[in-house]
Amino acid sequence: MSKVGFIGLGVMGTPMAAHLAGAGHDVSGFDLSADALAKLTAAGGRAASDVADAVAEAEVVVTMLPDHPQVEQVVLAAGGVLDVVKPGTLLADMSTIRPETSIAVAKAGGAKGIRVLDAPVSGGQAGAEQAALSIMVGGEAEDFEAASPIFEVLGKTIVHVGPHGAGQVVKAANQLVVGGIYGLVAEAIVLLEASGVDAGTGLEVLAGGLAGSRILELKRKSMVARQFQPGFRIDLHHKDMGIALAAARQADVALPLTGLVAQLVAAGRAMGHGSLDHSALLKVVEELSGREG
Template sequence: MNIGFIGLGIMGKPMATNLLKAGYPLYVYNRSSQAVDELKALGATSKSSPREVAEASDMIITMLPDSPQVEQVIFGDNGVIAGISSGKIVVDMSSINPIAVKQMAAKLDAVGVSMLDAPVSGGQLGAIEGKLAIMVGGPQIMFDQVKPVLEKMGTTVTRVGDIGAGNTVKLINQIMVAINIAGVSEALAFGKKAGIDPAIAYEAIRGGLAGSRVLETKIENISKESFKPGFRVQLHEKDLNNAIAVEKEIGANLSFTHHILDMFKKLDQLGLGTEDHSALYRWYSRL
């Protein structure tokens, strides 16, 4: 299967690299050339537009910041839709609004093209190691067809429902992660004010009920108060904004999410939007 990959950012580049390591012919496009050049050196073929990627590929993967970018790449000038043909598959692995995914899938279906939404969790390290959790929405027959490819990028590949369900489950994930990071940050900042080093508190509680994957992966950032991004504040802010949009559509209650989104927005306004989302600790420790 010839694979196209569009969007070679902090997540997309290592994901594409793992597909090359697995032996797949890979056609790539990205706005900036550095990542393209790095992948070309590993055996990828560069293309000058999403249209050219679609012409050369059986399966086109997109990994982009948000819904507008995905829509532009697929339906804009020289977009995927201009080069795609019936029977090909688009797999969007971005984390975007599930309502937008359903609308895009309907447009592609009209020209005989199937679409799956397959957002990921696991951060940059998970992308590099090929250990992402991938949650997929779309027809079972299409899922079965692309699952072997997705398994080269993730250790858990789960079909969670029809189109849009992948991004809905990703929003569930992002809500849980945000609340967990906020809880860890609030508690450890409280402890530090009381004279307890966060690293010592971590060692004492990590094996108990308060232990979590978030605590394990973010304690170094918090204890050193160094927030080099693995997943940026701005991206988590974007995900929670998408969750709020869906909340209004379905009549849910995301009161905790609103509160944490407000904190992310204020960090962004302070110029900290490019820091890791564990920079929520800064909010509780009061810059």
């Protein structure tokens, strides 16, 4: 069992840290939310007073933060993770951020003898709560092997996808596919209903054929019922689509469908739906069609 410092106890981080504590790891966590710290304590972890307190004695540090500015502040700033932990410590940043930030963190960590992995996840709140996340990991192979006992507590699909930053590129690809499928399912619902066909019945057929997907399996009923309680908010998917487009620009490739999906997600945010689940792209498509669900 390892001493784990866990920074970022949001809707994903809280259950993830709880799983690690439940598996017998010695978990010290920090978040700005007192409620999140209380939940960690109830799960058997320790509520730290600040970042330094959480990671000072850690063998493994996990960060699960909203975006690259928070990662840079927590990890790279004076008094942050890299200033506090001992050489040899393993840092797994499981946030979804820009690949270039992950590479910069790895370079800064390497200069201090700290092993770094970028390990973003897919699966949303439900995947975090069920310890069924997909984890895509960039970094050195030996560091991936060392972190595997931690990852195995948190996820079901755990793959070393390449060097530093590669995990973030794979996550960007994941998000553009997920966003695209949500957009198409939304269009299918609007078409079915406008044509007088029961959308639930139609999607049941689609889910059993070549059009079947994990999204249709898990979300078709809630989408038809217009239940958009957030498992993964449009606000966060908007951020992720920006990462995907920036990665495309960096790689000098054209992703026209990704650009369109990014605009639909941005429209959802502009319409005031940012706090809703990303399946609420249905509301955007309905608005474009002059229809209400």
